[in-house]
Amino acid sequence: MNLRTTLKTYASIFIMLIAFGLHAQNDFQGEAVYMSKTTVDLDNFGGRELSPERKKMIMERMKSMLEKTFILTFNKTESMYKEDEALESPAQGGMRMMGGMGSNGPVYKNVKTNEYLQDQEFFGKQFLINDSLPKYEWKMTGETKQIGQYMCFKATAVKKVDAADWTNMRRRDRDEDKKKDDEKEDAEVQKDSTKKEEFKDPFDEIEIPEEIEITAWYTMQIPVSAGPGEYWGLPGLILEINSGRTTILCTKITLNPENKKEIKKPTKGKEVGREEYQDIVKKKMEEMRAMFRARRGGRRN
Template identity: 30%
Template structure:
């Protein structure tokens, strides 16, 4: 009898895991723009320009996933073209353009594809899935009633180190998460970037098989590796600076454009 019970609970556990490894997560990302600008603005930019920009901007994303593949994509809204405050003094004007590329992951083939737009040119960054040296802290909290555990890692943004804190749910046994983050033993339901400058939190979790058409790799753009794209990006930014342009890409998936 004891062996039968163990077998029963083992099968039940596998069934629950199977039900929890595919579905859709709705995320809301809030970027605190003034903090980002104050932290990342290049030398020579007026520090008071942050007063002309909204305190924060919030976007919504869907992550459709199975046990092996996922697609993270922004949900379009009516005001996608631009967001921002009125122009500042001296004839300056500020705009914030969305720059939130769809991110596709294929765990079986260790492949990640991002559809990037760089100054009007489209690229497909097709490369291996980046690895991160997560450190599980053991801290716990609940997100949408899912018990979550925290993990941290340090990366860099525009040459500045920042700490990323992730909260993952072991009861959703997939190594995915928002904005390309993953590699943990459970779905990441929250990401805190750099002490709260940008926060992505799950607002809804639906554990049901998503439509296969909702998890297709992006196809538009010139295919390049991550290293090739970064080289092109550096060259383009250098060209802009030499031409006297005021463009710079801020954190949190935005491009801040300064016009005189």
């Protein structure tokens, strides 16, 4: 074999290896199972007077809403995150509605096209949130920990809280204004001793913070910029997210499963942008508040 023939042979092998590598990269897929758990402090929402047995019963009924299993299907550029319907109990659908608040559907992300799609149901209406990927200013802390067989690195960021994110609802802190409120109430009582007790709007007692800090743990052993829900943007798969009172933890990973799933974009629902959807939620919440006040006002007359 002369030099020219040898070079041609090596070149052919090199081209075949590149082609094989590209095929393997394009054909790569993974599947990650996540457990999501949200804690609720009933004492902050009028539960202090409830008996321990009553609290336990309420928490058991809310369990299907507070503890869920999700599956993230991903490749190098795309991912689809949705609830594991096989584990959904018959009662879960009703609890999930939260009195009409709706439920989150599949979330599709594409880091190559900067595309974000979410199937969202809200008060019986189906929406398709179509927007660019949310931006996170991740800060690397240098901390590490082991999650299963994967070495993970810690990163933190601050994110804005969605108007419909009931998981971050909290009792409004009125300690600073309590003294002023008491003084004002005493003055009003003295002015009109026959005045009926003022109606207290329960919506005034609840607030959603404008932003919260989130913590992510990601592994560079799986170098894809994917993660559960809306989260992404790190140089490795996110295996754990701590956001407010919610923790999302990866419990199982399968790389290149035998039966690969097609990652399809959600298409159902009225197409809206993220800000437009937030405006719809805020408007509906204000309508609910006005209706509640009107009903309460009617009862007093």
